[in-house]
Amino acid sequence: MKYLFIDSATATLVVAVVVNGEIKYLFxxxxxxxxxxxxxxxxxxxxDQAGIVPQDLDKIxxxxxxxxxxxxxxxxxxxKTMAWSLKIPVVPISSLEVIASGTPSSxxxxxxxxxxxFVYAGGYDKDLTNIFRDKYILLKDIDQQGTYISYDNIVSxxxxxxDILKIIRKHEREPGINPHRLNPNYLKLTEAEENLNKQxx
Amino acid sequence: xxxxxxAIETSCDETSxxxxxxxxxxxxxxxxxxxxxxxxxxxxxxxxxxxxHIENITLxxxxxxxxxxxxxxxxxxxxxxxxxxxxxxxxxxxxxxxTLAFIYNKPLIPVHHHAGHIYANNLVKPLEFPLIAxxxxxxxxxxxxxxxxxxxxxxxxxxxxxVGEAYDKVARVINVPYPxxxxxxxxxxxxxxxxxxxLPLNDNSYNFxxxxxxxxxxxxxxNEKQKxxxxxxxxMATSFQNRVVEILTKKTMHALKEYNVxxxxxxxxxxxxxxxxxxxxxxxxxxxxxxxxxxxxxxxDNAAMIGAAGYYAYKLGRLADLDLNAKAxxxxx
Numbered sequence: 001m002k003y004l005f006i007d008s009a010t011a012t013l014v015v016a017v018v019v020n021g022e023i024k025y026l027f028x029x030x031x032x033x034x035x036x037x038x039x040x041x042x043x044x045x046x047x048d049q050a051g052i053v054p055q056d057l058d059k060i061x062x063x064x065x066x067x068x069x070x071x072x073x074x075x076x077x078x079x080k081t082m083a084w085s086l087k088i089p090v091v092p093i094s095s096l097e098v099i100a101s102g103t104p105s106s107x108x109x110x111x112x113x114x115x116x117x118f119v120y121a122g123g124y125d126k127d128l129t130n131i132f133r134d135k136y137i138l139l140k141d142i143d144q145q146g147t148y149i150s151y152d153n154i155v156s157x158x159x160x161x162x163d164i165l166k167i168i169r170k171h172e173r174e175p176g177i178n179p180h181r182l183n184p185n186y187l188k189l190t191e192a193e194e195n196l197n198k199q200x201x
Numbered sequence: 202x203x204x205x206x207x208a209i210e211t212s213c214d215e216t217s218x219x220x221x222x223x224x225x226x227x228x229x230x231x232x233x234x235x236x237x238x239x240x241x242x243x244x245x246x247x248x249x250x251x252x253x254h255i256e257n258i259t260l261x262x263x264x265x266x267x268x269x270x271x272x273x274x275x276x277x278x279x280x281x282x283x284x285x286x287x288x289x290x291x292x293x294x295x296x297x298x299x300t301l302a303f304i305y306n307k308p309l310i311p312v313h314h315h316a317g318h319i320y321a322n323n324l325v326k327p328l329e330f331p332l333i334a335x336x337x338x339x340x341x342x343x344x345x346x347x348x349x350x351x352x353x354x355x356x357x358x359x360x361x362x363x364v365g366e367a368y369d370k371v372a373r374v375i376n377v378p379y380p381x382x383x384x385x386x387x388x389x390x391x392x393x394x395x396x397x398x399x400l401p402l403n404d405n406s407y408n409f410x411x412x413x414x415x416x417x418x419x420x421x422x423x424n425e426k427q428k429x430x431x432x433x434x435x436x437m438a439t440s441f442q443n444r445v446v447e448i449l450t451k452k453t454m455h456a457l458k459e460y461n462v463x464x465x466x467x468x469x470x471x472x473x474x475x476x477x478x479x480x481x482x483x484x485x486x487x488x489x490x491x492x493x494x495x496x497x498x499x500x501x502d503n504a505a506m507i508g509a510a511g512y513y514a515y516k517l518g519r520l521a522d523l524d525l526n527a528k529a530x531x532x533x534x
Contacts, residue, residue, distance in 0.1 A: 036292055040299050040523035054304045069248065070289055073255050077296035084259040085273065085304060180259050184252070192246040 001058045001172075004046070004082070005164055008035050008075030009067030009095035010112060010151050015042040016164045017050040023164060024050035030151075035074045043078065057088055059176060061168060064092040065185040066120035066134060067112050072184045080182045089176025092185070093167060096122030096134050099149055102161035107131065107146030111139070111154050119154070120187055128170050136187045206515065207276045207301070208508030209262070211294030212286025212314050213340060214245045216257045218265040219504035220276070224512030227324055229269035230505045231261045240379050244369065251289030258297050265504075273305045280310040280511025282317060283521070284528030286340070291527035299523050310511040311521040313533045314502075315343060316353065318468035320513070321499035321506035329464045329491065333456045337449065337477070338469030338502075339365030339382070344407045344453065345533065346460050351513040353533045356456055357407025364445060365471045367411035371418050371441050375434050386474050389442035392435030396421060398444050407452055414444055446476045454484050464491045472500045 007014035013035060015027040025046040031038040047053060062079030065072045072095075083090035099110035104126050112120040119139045123131035123146060132144055139154065148157035189197070203222050210217045219230035235253045239245045266272065281298035284291060302309040318341075319334045333356075334345040342359035362370070365382050372381015377388065398417050402410040418441055425432050457465060465485060471477065472494050485492040499506060514520075 034526075036296065037524045037526045039296075040303055044303060044523060069251070070292065073251060073289070074292060074296055077255055077258065077293050078300045080255070080259055081262070081297045081300040082304060084263065085301060180263075183256055186252075190246060190248040190252070192242050192249060196241060 002052055002056050003059050003061060003168060004043070004057055005061045005168065006043070006075045006079050007063035007093070007095060007098050008039060009063045009065055009072045012151055013038060013042065014098065014162065014164070015039070015046050017046040017052065018164065018168055019050055019052065021165065026164065028162065035071050039074060039078060054082060054086060057086060059088055060090040061093050061171060062090055062182065063095045063098060064182065065095055066136070066187040067095045069184070069186060072186070076182065076184055080179050083179035083182065090179050090182050091171050091174050091176040092182060093171065094122060094134055094185070096120060097124055097128055098162055098167060099151070099160045100124035101128060101167050102163040103147060103149050103158070105147040107144070109142065109144060109146040109148050111148055111150040111152065111157060113150070113152035113154060114188070128166060134185070134187060204277045204512060204515065205271070205275055206278055206280050206310070206508040206511045208280040208312070208504040208511055209294040209298045210282045210317065210502055210504040210507045211254045211258070211290050212282045212284070213290060213502055214239055214250045215502045216254050216261045217502065217504035218261045219508045220265060220269045220271060221505060221508030221512060224509050225323060225327065227505050228271070229265050230503060231264045231268065232503050233257050233261050236380065243373060243379050245287070247287045247289055250287055251293065254290055254293035258293050262297065273301065276305070276307060278308040278310055278511070278515050280312050280507050280514070282314050282507050283311040283525060284314065284531040286314055286529065288527055288529045295525065295527045299525060303523055308515065309521050309523070309525060310514050310519065311525055312507045312511045312514060313531065315341060315345070315533045316351070316510040316514070317506040319345065319347070319466055320510035321468055321495045322466050322493050323509045324499060324505060325495050326493060328466070331460065331462045332464035332466055333453065333460060333462050334466040334468060335449065335453045336469045337364050337467070337471035339363060339369065341469060342409050342411070344456050346456065346462070351517055351519070355532055357409070357452070359409040359411060360402070361410050361412040362415060364409070364411055364449065367415045367445070368471070370415050374419050374422050375432065375437050377434070382471065383473070385438045386442065386476060388435050388438035389476055392433065392437070392439035394440045394443050395433070395436045396440035398440050400444055401448055403448060407456060409448065409452070411445065414441065442476045446480045449477060450480045450484055453481065454488065457488070457490055463489060465493065467492070467494045468500065470501045473497045
C-alpha cells in the first residue's frame with residue numbers, strides 16, 4: 001500500500017511517503033512561515049524519491065489541526081485536492097497525536113502554543129490511544145499528569161520525536177472520509193464569531 | 202488545437218472556478234459567494250473567508266468539471282489568482298491550483314487579480330489596443346495603460362481606501378445595510394446634491410484618495426446628530442456619489458487624452474455603479490471613445506476572468522513553478 005502523509009499545522013513541516021510499511025521519503029524540518037512555498041517541492045521530491053506518482057497512492061493521511069490556522073489550511077488544501085481529484089480516501093490525523101507519537105511514556109501531553117497563556121493540548125499513551133481529547137485550554141488549567149511534549153518553548157516540555165509509521169499503523173485500517181468533508185479542526189472560533197456570540201448572549 | 206484553461210479565484214469572499222477556451226469562450230463557471238455570511242459582521246472577515254474557502258474549494262472544482270462535462274485530462278493549463286487579495290483566502294486557491302498542476306503535470310499560470318478584471322471584457326468582445334483600463338472595486342482603484350495584450354503600465358491608484366470600500370463605509374455611517382455600495386448608488390438617484398463635500402485628490406496625478414471624503418461624510422453626520430438632527434440619506438448619497446464619479450471620470454478621461462487612446466475598459470465590482478456608467482458613457486460619447494463595460498456578472502470576482510487573462514499569460518510563457526506563493530499586495534506589470 002502506498003501512502004502520503006502531510007502535516008503543516010506547526011512551523012515544522014512533515015511530508016512522508018510510505019510504501020508497504022516502509023518510509024521511502026521523510027521531510028521533517030522547521031520551515032516557519034514559508035509553508036506554502038516549501039510544501040509542493042517537498043511533496044514532489046517525496047514522489048520522486050519513492051519512485052511513485054500521485055496516481056499510485058492508496059490513501060492520504062493529513063493533519064487537520066489544531067495549530068496555525070493558515071498552516072493547517074496549506075497542507076490540508078493539498079491533501080483535500082489530491083484525494084478528491086485522485087478519488088482516494090483521506091484520513092484526518094491530529095497534530096497533537098503526531099507530536100506525541102515518538103515519546104514512549106504512557107502519559108504524553110502534546111502541546112502547541114496558542115498564545116495569551118492558551119495552548120492546544122491532547123493526551124496520548126504510548127500506543128497513541130487518546131487519553132483526553134484535544135482541546136484549547138489555559139496551560140495552567142491542565143490538571144492531567146504526564147510528559148509535556150512541544151515544539152514551542154513551554155516550561156518542562158521535551159521536544160517531539162515523531163514516529164510516522166506508528167501513526168500510520170494505528171490509522172491504516174480506518175476507511176477515511178470523503179475529501180469534500182476534510183476540513184480543519186481549529187478547536188477555536190474566529191475572534192469575529194466569538195464577539196458576535198457575546199453580543200447575542 | 203484549442204487551449205482549455207482551468208482557472209481558480211479565491212482572493213476575497215468568492216470561491217470560484219472556471220474553464221475557458223482560448224481566452225474567450227466560457228465553458229463553465231461556478232461562483233460560491235460568502236456575502237451572506239460576512240453581512241453578519243458588516244464586512245468581509247478574512248479568517249472566516251479562509252475557512253469557507255477550504256470548506257468549498259473541491260466542491261466548486263468538481264461542479265465546474267461536471268458542468269463542463271470535462272476531466273482534468275481535457276485541461277491544457279491551470280491559472281490561479283496569486284494576488285493581490287486576502288492572503289489566507291488566496292492561499293486556498295493557490296494550493297489547490299499547485300496541487301492539480303503537480304498531479305497532472307500541467308503548466309501553472311499565475312494571474313494578477315487586476316489583469317483578470319481587465320480581461321473579463323475579453324469574454325464579451327476581444328480587447329482592442331491600445332486601451333486605458335479603470336479597475337474599480339471593493340479592494341482596488343487603479344488606472345492602467347495597455348499598449349498590447351498582457352502589457353500593463355500602472356498609471357495610478359488609490360493612496361488609501363478603495364472606492365468600493367469608501368462606498369461601504371459611507372453606507373454604514375448613513376445606516377444603509379451591507380454591502381452598501383449598490384444601495385447607496387440606488388439612493389443617489391433619488392436625492393439632490395446638497396451637501397458640501399470635497400472633490401477628492403483633485404490634482405494632475407492618476408492617484409485617488411477616498412478616505413478624506415469618507416471622513417467628511419462622517420463629520421457631517423455627527424454634526425447633525427449633535428444638533429439633534431438627522432442627515433438626509435438620499436441627498437448625502439447623491440452628494441457623495443457625484444463627487445466620487447466626477448473624480449474617477451476626470452482622471453480617466455485625462456489618461457485617455459494623454460495617451461491618445463480611444464478604447465476605455467471599466468472593470469471590477471464598482472463598474473456596476475450606475476452613476477459611474479452614466480458619467481463615463483456621456484464623456485466617452487462626447488470624445489469619440491469606445492467604452493466597454495462588462496455585464497454585471499463579469500464585474501464582480503469570478504474565475505472566468507482569471508481564465509481569460511491566464512490564456513494570454515500562457516501564450517507569452519508567463520508560467521510559475523510549484524514554489525509560487527500568494528501575495529497580499531502586488532503591482533500589475
